[in-house]
Amino acid sequence: MALSLSALGRSKGIARPHGTAAGPDKGVHVATEDLVALEAQARDFGFLAKRPVDRLLAGRHSSHRRGRGLAFEELRNYLPGDDIRSIDWRVTARSGKPFVRIYDEERDRPALIVVDQRMNMFFGSRLKMKSVSAAETAALCAWRVMALGDRVGGFIFNDSDIDERVPQHSRAAVIGFAGALAKQNGELAADLEVERGTGQLDLVLEKVAAVAHHDHLVIVISDFEGHGPRTRDLLLRLTVSNDVIAMLVYDPFMLDLPEKGEIVVSGGNLQVELAMGHGKVRSGITDFAKRHGDALLAWQQELGLPMLLVSAAEETAPQLRRTLGQLAWRQRRR
Incomplete structure (x- = not known):
């Protein structure tokens, strides 16, 4: 689907995927039933233990x-x-x-799935919003963890609220997790006014660290906007005695900017119009995106933290099977 620059202006800088035959809201928001239906697609991928073992996540781990x-x-x-x-x-x-x-x-290895539903995730230029891709990724991981025999819970957070779910092993618990996720996802809107603080990501990671003392699987699904030294330190703390996977949700718009036209971007109440035909504007956005991505991917080497990419321009389940399969292959070769 092509990006509509006029839609960017109407939506205060939020690039909204076009409606499809499935409905105008498809890709913009996700419903509980959509996330529950993903149970059928949660197959053919697993999560390796931190230490070398002879099997993938199978309900019990060294x-x-x-x-x-x-x-x-x-x-x-x-x-x-x-x-x-x-x-x-x-x-x-x-x-x-x-x-x-x-x-x-x-022992059983409980899983904590941390899902970002802040306003910065309400962006999508082609297939779906980053917030929808994050929600689908979380649901697929939750269903897979439960199917393989472990308890699953997590933290769903937006710009003001953090919803904690205690790890449990039941379909009802995963459906409850999906419902809470769909609720926060449904509250996102282009005209939503929120206080865009920079500390919410670190705050939720502090809560995760207070729960995951050892032997947890921690999956963080976010675009990691607002990350800083504290974010790095918290992730390092978690990786010492837990298995941690970061999933970086991104939209390819930043990697393939339009060569002309104007877009309106918003950081809340303040809006700015950017002329995409201006070379300095394009290079400034590109440089910012590259620095952001490079800093996050560097954590892979620095912290030994798998940083897997999830594109909002592709279907989610095939990506997970591909990226987690590549992670399993790399770890088995070590």
Whole structure:
């Protein structure tokens, strides 16, 4: 679908995807039933554990903590404080020194899905709004986690509210998560006046860090607008003892700007008209987008944080199968 510059002006800088045969709201907002229906498409992808293992997410995962589970890890010398029940008496008798058998405790890995529904996500130039792509990505991940045997919950946030959902393993819980997500998504509108603070992303990550002390799967779905040093520090804190995946939702408009015409952009109450035929305007927008993207993708190397791209100009489910499949392939080669 081609970008309509006049639609940009009418919508205060929000590029709205054109209506389709499915209805004028298709791609602009998403309903609970749309997110529930994605259960059928939540297949053929998984989430790898942080440590190398022989399988994808399958409901139970090797923990970072030691315990008396089913997966044997090593045989070593007895140390003061070891549980005497772990002593291998046969090896001890043969060697004359006490040895213990160490196991990896197998545990459920609850998932926390963090979904951005701030006003900055209400932008889309071709197929759908970034907010819709984020909501679909979250629903697909939630359905997949539940199908593979783990509990799922998360945080849905906009410019003023944060809705926390405690991890549970049930269809009802995922449907409730989808309903809360659709509610915040439906509140987004071009004429919505909000206080656009810069700290909401960090605030929700602080709440996530307070819950995910260890052995969680944390999936952050956002365009990461307003990120800064604090955002980086919080993500680093989460990656120390959890499996963290960041999904960067973007719209290709910034990568392929129109060569002529005017657009109206808005940061809330203030609106500015930009002449796209002006070279300095185009290069300024392009440079900003490139700096933003480069800074986020650098976290991949700096923090060891997978940063997966989700385009609002493509269908969501095929992208997830492709990008998460590539992530699994890369981690297996390490």
